[in-house]
Amino acid sequence: MVKRTSFEGDGCPVARSLEAIGDWWTLLIIREAMLGLRRFGEFQSKLGMAKNILSARLRSMLDHGILAMVPASDGSAYQEYVLTPKGRGLFPILVALRQWSEEFDDTPEEIDTIMIDRAKGRPVKKLELHAEDGRLLSLADITLKPRPAPRRRSA
Amino acid sequence: MVKRTSFEGDGCPVARSLEAIGDWWTLLIIREAMLGLRRFGEFQSKLGMAKNILSARLRSMLDHGILAMVPASDGSAYQEYVLTPKGRGLFPILVALRQWSEEFDDTPEEIDTIMIDRAKGRPVKKLELHAEDGRLLSLADITLKPRPAPRRRSA
DNA sequence: CCGATTGGTTTTATAATGCAACCACAAAAG
DNA sequence: CTTTTGTGGTTGCATTATAAAACCAATCGG
Incomplete structure (x- = not known):
C-alpha cells in the first residue's frame, strides 16, 4: 500500500482527531462555519479553494458527523451545511x-x-x-496512563 | 501554480498555525517529542513512518523554530531533536x-x-x-475584531 | 421560458506521500 | 586497525492527493 497512512485503528486520541480533521482545509472550513457561513458558494469564495476539494472535504465532514445538511434557511430549495455539536466541539x-x-x-x-x-x-x-482540584497544569505536570479496562458486568 | 496552496501570507492566525503544523505527521512527531523521544530512529520506529518523510518534517520543524538540534545527551557524537519553547507551546x-x-x-x-x-x-x-473577568466562554460568547493598528511613535 | 446563479462532477496536470534501496559516518567487535 | 553493525539519513520510483479549469444539472430571477 502506498496510500496515505490512515490513523483509523490507532489508539492515540490525537491521531484519531487528525484522521478526521488533520488535512489542509478542514479546519479552515470549520472556522468559517463557526463564523456563520453555511453555503457551498460562501465557503468556496471566502476560502478561494478549488470546488472539487471543497466538495470532497464537505462530504468527509458529513461522514464524520462534523457537519450536517439542513434543508433551507432562506426559502430556497438549496441545502446548507451546519455544524453539529461534534463540529462545534472543535x-x-x-x-x-x-x-x-x-x-x-x-x-x-x-x-x-x-x-x-x-x-x-x-x-x-x-x-x-x-x-x-483546580491547579493550573502545563506539559511538565501531566503524564499518560493506559485507559482503565472497561467495566464488565460480572468483574 | 498547482502546488498545494500555502497560507503564508494569510492574516488568519489559524491558517498561519496550519502552515507550520497542519500536515499529517507533524503533530504526531511533536506528541512523541513531548513524551520524551529525541532521536531520529526513535521517532521512526515508534511512528512507523517513512524515513524520508520524517526527515522532511524534522527539517521543516527546525526551520519553523519548533525543534532544535542539540549535540548529545548520552556521550555519542550524534545529534538529538528537542522541542523549543515554541514547540512546547503546542x-x-x-x-x-x-x-x-x-x-x-x-x-x-x-x-x-x-x-x-x-x-x-x-x-x-x-x-x-x-x-x-474570569467568565467561562464558549463559541457563542466570542467574536472576532480587526487587530488594532500598531502603536506608532507619534500617533 | 430564458439566462444567470448555485452547487457541484469530470478531466487533466502537478505536487506530496510511501516504500524500498542505497549510502556515509559513527560505534562496536575482533 | 580492520570488519561489522547501527544510526541517520538521501535517492528513485510508484501511487495518491490536490489544483485548476471545463463541463453540467438543477434552481432561481425575471
Whole structure:
C-alpha cells in the first residue's frame, strides 16, 4: 500500500482527531462555519479553494458527523451545511491554534484579527488546563496512563 | 501554480498555525517529542513512518523554530531533536485534539490512554477559555475584531 | 421560458506521500 | 586497525492527493 497512512485503528486520541480533521482545509472550513457561513458558494469564495476539494472535504465532514445538511434557511430549495455539536466541539482546537500563532508567530503584526469576549469587547485569556482540584497544569505536570479496562458486568 | 496552496501570507492566525503544523505527521512527531523521544530512529520506529518523510518534517520543524538540534545527551557524537519553547507551546493544541476525541469519538473504547495530573494521578479537566473577568466562554460568547493598528511613535 | 446563479462532477496536470534501496559516518567487535 | 553493525539519513520510483479549469444539472430571477 502506498496510500496515505490512515490513523483509523490507532489508539492515540490525537491521531484519531487528525484522521478526521488533520488535512489542509478542514479546519479552515470549520472556522468559517463557526463564523456563520453555511453555503457551498460562501465557503468556496471566502476560502478561494478549488470546488472539487471543497466538495470532497464537505462530504468527509458529513461522514464524520462534523457537519450536517439542513434543508433551507432562506426559502430556497438549496441545502446548507451546519455544524453539529461534534463540529462545534472543535472550537477549543481552533482557539488553541489561534493562540499559538498569537504567542509564537515570527511576524505577529500580520495577524489581522483578535478574538474578543462578545459581552465585554475585551480580548480573551489563554486556554487553561486544570487539575480536578483546580491547579493550573502545563506539559511538565501531566503524564499518560493506559485507559482503565472497561467495566464488565460480572468483574 | 498547482502546488498545494500555502497560507503564508494569510492574516488568519489559524491558517498561519496550519502552515507550520497542519500536515499529517507533524503533530504526531511533536506528541512523541513531548513524551520524551529525541532521536531520529526513535521517532521512526515508534511512528512507523517513512524515513524520508520524517526527515522532511524534522527539517521543516527546525526551520519553523519548533525543534532544535542539540549535540548529545548520552556521550555519542550524534545529534538529538528537542522541542523549543515554541514547540512546547503546542501543548494546548494536542490537549484540545485529545479531548475532542475523548468527547466525540464514535468508538471511544479504542482510545488507549488517558491524560492524568502527574501529582495526583487523576484525570485532568477540560480546557477552559475565560474572559478577562474570569467568565467561562464558549463559541457563542466570542467574536472576532480587526487587530488594532500598531502603536506608532507619534500617533 | 430564458439566462444567470448555485452547487457541484469530470478531466487533466502537478505536487506530496510511501516504500524500498542505497549510502556515509559513527560505534562496536575482533 | 580492520570488519561489522547501527544510526541517520538521501535517492528513485510508484501511487495518491490536490489544483485548476471545463463541463453540467438543477434552481432561481425575471
